[in-house]
Every structure is written in C-alpha cells, then in structure tokens.
Amino acid sequence: MAEITRRRSVAVNIGGVKVGGANPIVVQSMTNTDTADVTSTVNQVVALAKAGSELVRVTVNTEAAAEAVPKIVDTLNMLGVKVPIIGDFHYNGHLLLKKYPKCARALAKYRINPGNVNIGKKHDDNFRTMIEAAIEYGKPVRIGVNWGSLDGALLTRMMDENNKLPEPKDARTVTLDAIVASALLSAEAAERHGLPKDRIILSAKVSGVQDLIDAYRSMAAQCDYALHLGLTEAGLGAKGIVATTAALSVLLQEGIGDTIRASLTPLPNGDRSEEVIVSQQILQSLGIRSFTPQVTACPGCGRTTSTFFQDMADQIQNYLRDRMPVWKTQYQGVEEMKVAVMGCIVNGPGESKHANLGISLPGTFEEPVAPVYVDGKLAVTLRGDAIVAEFISILNKYVDSHYAPAVAEEAVTV
DSSP states (O other), rough: OOOOOOOOOEEEEETTEEEEETTEEEEEEEEOOOOOOOOHHHHHHEEEEEEOOEEEEEEESSSHHHHHHHHHHHHHHHTTOOOOEEEOSSSSSSHHHOHHHHHHOOOOOOOOTTSSSTOOSOOHHHHHHHHHHHHHHHHOOOEEEGGGGGGHHHHHHHHHHHHHHSOOHHHHHHHHHHHHHHHHHHHHHHHTTTGGGGGGGEEEEESSHHHHHHHHHHHHHHHHHHEEEEEEEEEHHHHHHHHHHHHHHHHHTTTOEEEEEOOOOOTTTTTTTTTHHHHHHHHHHHHOOOOEEEEEEEOOTTTTOOSSHHHHHHHHHHHHHHHHHHHHHHHHTTGGOOEEOSSSSSHHHHHHHHHHEEEEOTTTSOOOOEEEETTTTTEEEEOOOHHHHHHHHHHHHHHOOOSSBBBOOOOEEE
16 A cells, blocks of 8 residues: 555544544445435445445435435435435525434435535534534435535635635635635534534535645645545546546645545436446555455557457456455455456567566457466466357465455445
C-alpha cells in the first residue's frame, strides 16, 4: 500500500463501519430507485453491496419512502446483506424523522443538507429537530453542503462583507469560502445541540475539479471532522469517471478524505454498480486499498489485429470480480494478486513475468502459442481453442495454493 500520510480526523461508527481516524477509506454509493418501491430498492442495494459498496444511501423524501425504509432494512438483513443504509433528507427531513420513528431507528446515518433544511427561516429549528433525532436514536450525521443548494442567506452575507474589504476576493473564492463555512457552522451548531463530534461527518460538494480540491483543502485545514469526498453531478461516462478520478486522486494523495463516492450519471437502465467499481479503482490505483485482483492488458496495435486478447482480458477481469465475493471470505490477500493478459511478444513476456500470473498471447504472424508465467517463471505453454478455460483453471489453482485462509471478520455478506 502507498505511504500516504492521512489527515488526522475523528473516527465515526456508521452501523458497524468505521469511518475516519486510522480506519481504511470507505467506499459508498447511492440508489436511484424510488425508495417507496421496496423490491427495486432492495435489489439495487444488494447489487451495490455485492459490487463492494460499504455504505449505501437512499432517498427519504416522502412519507411512503419513510415507511418503506424499515422494510428495506429488514429484508436486507433477512438476505444476509449487512450494509448500513443511510437516509438522504432534504426540505422535510425534520418532519419525516419525527413522524416515522421506525425509519429513524432503521437508518444507520442521516444526511442533512444545511442549504435546504431551514429555507426562508431565521432560526435553525428544523435542523435542530433532525439533530435531536440523531441524538435520540444514537445515529451519526453527515452535514453535506452542495453548491447547487448553498444557503443563500449565508452566501449573500459573505458577499456583502467581502465587498466592504479594501481588496475584495473574487466571487469564486467567496463562494467556496461560503460552502466551507456552511459545513463548519452547521457542525458547530450540531455540537451545540448535543451531537458529539464522533458522530459528525462533513462534505462540501461542487462539480468542478479545481473547485472541489480548493474547498476540501480549506475545510481539511480548519477542522478534524471526518470528511466524505465526492464530485457532485460528475456526469456521464468518461467525463464523469475522469473528472471524479482527477479531483479525488489529488485530495487522497494529500491524505484528505475518509469516505468517497463517484457520483456518476448512468445511462438509462445502466449499471448503478459502476460508481462502486470506479471508487474502488481510484483507491486501488493509488495503492491505498486493494479490492480485487488487477488485470494488466496492452492497448493493442498493428501487431495485435486479432481481438482475442481483448476478449480474454475482459473475460478474466469479469471472472475475477465475480469471484471476489467468495474469495474474500476464503483467501487472505487475494485482492492484491496481479494478472497480465498480453497480446504479443513485444511486452507480453516481460509484463507477464512482473505479474503473479501472466499469459502472452500470440500477435499477428506470431507462432500460435501462449506461454503462461507463474511468479515470473515460464510454467506452461497453451495452444488451441481452450486457452481461456485452461488459464482460468491455472488461475484457480494459483489462488488455492498461494493465499492463506481468510481470517473471519465482520463483513458485508451477499
């Protein structure tokens, strides 16, 4: 793992998952189902948990959603899926938490947006009501500021104060200052109302990469609350993945961040689990945490006019990810295994030797053989139409013989 000095933060326990302090950075996700639809929401939570999400957030925006939450949590428990469920509240959270105590008890954490909990009011009664619910039921709270719903009164006040300065800051800087101030002032208010610091997580989400980096650097320098990282409204496809990776990688490399989410926009009927895989891959690529064996594969060139090595790399990568829910309960350290699936003789043997297990497939005009390397040494040469199946068999034997039985731990089961 990478030697990155983590920012010191107060640890928070979220339904058995510890965030902050010296604990590993936690991956979380959010459903996009109608929470009132218990079956659809349960199915999506199961898929997210199976993909590796350690916390899952659901929208609680209506009475029907609040009534559904206990049923969702009970169903997940019956299925053996122990992932903590977080309630995302906006506008009416103070009403729902008060009216539906079963919902308040079932959730592992509440998310409060200070920009929309007391709209049009000069007091924090609604915010205080939610904090009091968290105190009553022993729940942690994420105070999540979002620049799309920033407290307008706070921003206006800070803009007015800035305009009176001899050398005013630019509007971008004041806006970022207001985002951070909203989070910190709300956290101070929560503590004033009786919520202990070890039950508070902060986030300050924006959609610009440099804005996010600046906001979190500022917030991290001013407090020791646990911090949740995420680029809000990151976007579709490559744009969302690249922007999220660019922003989070800088902060994580600087030791900032205790839990992360990749807020990707899925295509219609797309796989919501992609955001979990992206978050995991960011952490694993930085050498911070390992989640699943990594597959190295060449990009292809004129020497690899066949698509066989691409198909094989995809099959192996999917196979490893599919096996991990079982392997992680059986084998200790298997998530750090490295596999290489290469397409020709130029870099194939070398990359294969650097991996735990590697195969160098024949490129265009090369002899139709595929040498397999185990821990840097040539083990066998494969030929014919069953190369994929034979390589998977070698892979399974390697895992069984090289990784010790896993130590029992409290983990999400799916």
